Amino acid sequence: MDSETFVTVLEDAGLSPYEAKVYVTLLDLGTASATEIADESDVPGPRIYDILRSLADRGYVETYKQDTLQARAHDPTDVMENLQERANKFEAAAAEVETRWEQPELKSNKASIVKRFQTVVDRAEEFIRDSENQVHLSATLEDIDQLEDALREAHDRGVAIQISLHTQADEDPPQADRFNGICKEARHRRLPAPFVALIDRQKACFSHHPDSIDQYGMLVNDQTHSYVFHWYFMTCLWDHCETIYTERKSTPPIEYVDIRRLVGDITPFVEDGVTFIVSVEGHNVQTGEPQAFTGRVTDTEYATGIDGAEAPYRVAGQATLYVETDDEQLSVGGWGAVIEDVEATQIIVEDADHSVELN
Known part of the structure; x- marks a missing residue:
């Protein structure tokens, strides 16, 4: 990093322009008199003493008398910790920007478009954990593996879960006991299909299957919009598919x-x-x-x-x-x-x- 950029970064970290220039100069010189520091940093001579005092108060430098006022950079441990803490905050803020952009809250918005498939799955997991009545899910076995804990918890609460497992045409489904404890019924579709999760007739998560040209996802928090996905699920992903697991009894209740x-x-x-x-x-x-x-x-x-x-x-x-x-x-x-x-x-x-x- 060149000195000019370094000075700018230190200004962003809270130093004044003159303080940043003096500190960078002291890091290069090691130990120097106030006059030498002023000359090397292009800081006006009358200001150098106030600036050195301010930097000393903040732990950046230490000063001492030796014929003239001398200064040297303080042990940089505290400075580095401060800069690292600020860097972590900026990094966290950057990650939060990405998260909020990719996973918009569905409060005032009834529907949102997202870019990443993982965002859709993550939001589906969140919705399933909060589910109360029913869940309809169209997913691959890998998706089900990721959602298994949330599905198991919901199933234990009595949520009625139906899973449509989709695979490649030549791929056999897993054994029935793979679905034990995570759903009331599972069916198998021997064709790739979109990821669809419908929760409590209110929330829907949708994403095209990975081979699709259009790659985007939808998050919905609205009964009317979710109703459309319900019909799609029932007609294309459920009604005609082979039942591979069921907890349903054939006699009452x-x-x-x-x-x-x-x-x-x-x-x-x-x-x-x-x-x-x-x-x-x-x-x-x-x-x-x-x-x-x-x-x-x-x-x-x-x-x-x-x-x-x-x-x-x-x-x-x-x-x-x-x-x-x-x-x-x-x-x-x-x-x-x-x-x-x-x-x-x-x-x-x-x-x-x-x-x-x-x-």
Whole structure:
């Protein structure tokens, strides 16, 4: 580093221009008289004594009398520690600039674009750790390895987690026990796919798969926007994929977070006269207030599509559950319900008056 740049850096570290020049001069000279220091540093003679006194007070130099006032640079340990501390603060500030630019807070913003895939995964991990109800995840095995601790903690809290593992076409999935304790169900897609994480119907993290031309990610904190990613997940990354692990039981009690799956499973039995008892947790569509109740299923409404086809039509159209409680009859819909009384976040089939096995 040349002397001019060195002086500028010391000024940035808190020295005045004259103090910086005098200190650099003393480092070069070792020991010198005040007059010599003034001459070498181009500092006005009348000012040199005040400057040396100031530097001595701050621990940069030490002065002593020997015919004339002499000065030498003090042991630089304290100076170096001070400069290193400042350097660390600037380095930390630079890292914070990058972090805040790459990982914008999703408070006032409903959606943000980010550059790095790792940013998307990191934010997904954060959201999963805070999850309360459900997580839908499309990821590679490497991504799942990184998110495993967060997934396991959420699973232990009772969060309903569904994982769509995507691999290369010729790559087999791991053994089923790989998913034990981190999700309720896992499916396998033999094609590369984007990374998608949907948390509590509110937050979404998305990034193109690594071979895509466009490399960017999206972070969303908004139910309406997340709903679009939900449909993409269900139609392209879930409904048609092979189940490779499940904790779901086939006989009651059975928990559902997807009303379309529930209605599709029980509709044939309801049409045959079977009565189901269900517990519902969700929100009142009109008021947004939490609502929970238990009652008897009286009917269902389920759009199966053209000529009775179920896929991909089972993820479109109306899916409604009609439940009679002791006080009233309520219509129950799923995510985005607008015509029903209740938007359900969880439904448990508690019992049935006939022996049934659901898919």
